[in-house]
Amino acid sequence: MDETASRTRNGSAGGVRGTLVLGLGGTVDYELEWDAVVIERLARHHGVRRSELITTAPIVDERSLLVTVLAFVVSGAGVERFVASSDIIESFAAHFAFAATLGGTGVRAGLVLNALGIPSIQHLVSIDDTVRRLLPPAITYVSSAAEDTLDPHLIVQYPAGTRVELDDGVIVAPASNRLIFANDPPNRNMVIAPVLADELARSCVFLVSGFNTMQDHGLLEQRLDDVRAAMASLPADALVYYEDAGFYTRDFAATVRARLMPLIDVYGMNEDELQEYLGRDVDLLDADDVARALADVRDIVPAATLLVHTRYWAIAVGVSAHRHRSALSSAVVVAATRYRVGDALTKRSVDETSTMSQHSGGAEVVAVVERRLAGAVGVPAFDLDVATPTTIGLGDTFVGGFLAGFVAEQEHGHEYEQEQA
Numbered sequence: 001m002d003e004t005a006s007r008t009r010n011g012s013a014g015g016v017r018g019t020l021v022l023g024l025g026g027t028v029d030y031e032l033e034w035d036a037v038v039i040e041r042l043a044r045h046h047g048v049r050r051s052e053l054i055t056t057a058p059i060v061d062e063r064s065l066l067v068t069v070l071a072f073v074v075s076g077a078g079v080e081r082f083v084a085s086s087d088i089i090e091s092f093a094a095h096f097a098f099a100a101t102l103g104g105t106g107v108r109a110g111l112v113l114n115a116l117g118i119p120s121i122q123h124l125v126s127i128d129d130t131v132r133r134l135l136p137p138a139i140t141y142v143s144s145a146a147e148d149t150l151d152p153h154l155i156v157q158y159p160a161g162t163r164v165e166l167d168d169g170v171i172v173a174p175a176s177n178r179l180i181f182a183n184d185p186p187n188r189n190m191v192i193a194p195v196l197a198d199e200l201a202r203s204c205v206f207l208v209s210g211f212n213t214m215q216d217h218g219l220l221e222q223r224l225d226d227v228r229a230a231m232a233s234l235p236a237d238a239l240v241y242y243e244d245a246g247f248y249t250r251d252f253a254a255t256v257r258a259r260l261m262p263l264i265d266v267y268g269m270n271e272d273e274l275q276e277y278l279g280r281d282v283d284l285l286d287a288d289d290v291a292r293a294l295a296d297v298r299d300i301v302p303a304a305t306l307l308v309h310t311r312y313w314a315i316a317v318g319v320s321a322h323r324h325r326s327a328l329s330s331a332v333v334v335a336a337t338r339y340r341v342g343d344a345l346t347k348r349s350v351d352e353t354s355t356m357s358q359h360s361g362g363a364e365v366v367a368v369v370e371r372r373l374a375g376a377v378g379v380p381a382f383d384l385d386v387a388t389p390t391t392i393g394l395g396d397t398f399v400g401g402f403l404a405g406f407v408a409e410q411e412h413g414h415e416y417e418q419e420q421a
């Protein structure tokens with residue numbers, strides 16, 4: 001841990017008398033429409049065999065990208081991986097129908113907030129006409145980019161039960177999930193805009209994400225210095241939410257934790273990141289295994305609130321976890337709504353989701369963990385039967401839902417203060 005042990009406090013946000021600043025970088029995503037027929041054709045063309053499917057090989061061409069996709073389909077896992085060139089992404093995407101959308105945790109969380117009527121400010125490290133066209137008017141931005149660039153991220157969403165026939169056998173996805181592939185120099189360099197400090201001085205929320213794509217440790221240290229300096233202007237009551245991700249260089253995650261942990265109020269991660277930290281699989285419907293996993297990961301990530309969100313439940317642990325139950329509930333229902341309706345998410349569709357059944361297995365896990373771990377707060381996920389679920393951006397949507405819940409809490413508190421006055 002370095003010399004600064006706590007966030008400098010320069011004032012109070014007071015209710016929601018402040019902005020939501022979301023960062024640190026956005027992306028342009030190519031969202032592929034999964035087509036097993038095209039996948040099988042590519043596999044035959046490249047001579048891909050089931051026996052060679054591994055998840056850890058470098059992605060240096062279209063064939064190795066295809067091998068990696070198929071390997072993760074077999075596992076049912078989701079992941080974010082580096083590719084040697086954006087040309088590989090362009091080449092692979094050209095075989096499929098795809099939509100160009102906006103990505104990045106901050107941007108997708110901002111789009112969710114926008115759908116719920118809450119404006120935000122994005123900190124971007126890249127910009128082009130696609131971003132300008134797709135960002136809603138209520139989402140403003142600051143950018144550190146010196147020029148327009150486009151380095152698309154490839155998003156592959158595969159459905160549960162999808163079958164792909166290879167020369168030496170058939171693979172079947174045990175679950176639906178999403179894969180992200182990218183080579184994005186602006187996000188890899190993560191230049192921080194000098195005006196970030198000014199924006200944070202007026203904020204009530206700061207969302208930090210995106211360091212996972214960086215690959216130069218010295219540069220990472222510099223960017224962490226820049227962010228910490230900007231965070232010195234945060235108001236006293238501003239919420240700092242850090243969302244973990246699949247680090248291209250795993251050791252860098254420890255550097256980020258060491259430098260930012262004292263400044264983080266809520267530290268979020270998904271089930272894949274939980275298992276990566278622990279180096280073992282976790283049975284998400286086994287309450288004993290989940291309780292052990294949460295206790296173990298808490299030793300690695302001793303945040304004031306550590307929040308793990310999965311397909312079956314979301315559970316927060318830590319000394320401040322109890323403060324965030326309603327925000328946690330908001331996060332779960334909003335993420336479930338995206339799973340149901342995708343980009344058509346609205347306040348009305350969120351309200352509809354809230355009336356649906358929650359997952360009984362998830363509810364059992366939450367009940368046991370809340371009894372076993374002091375201060376644990378959990379919410380079961382929803383048990384949804386959807387023909388074409390959306391798995392892209394669920395974690396980012398969860399974050400947006402959490403921040404929407406936090407804003408609602410603050411608005412309620414502010415209204416109460418006014419009534420008492």
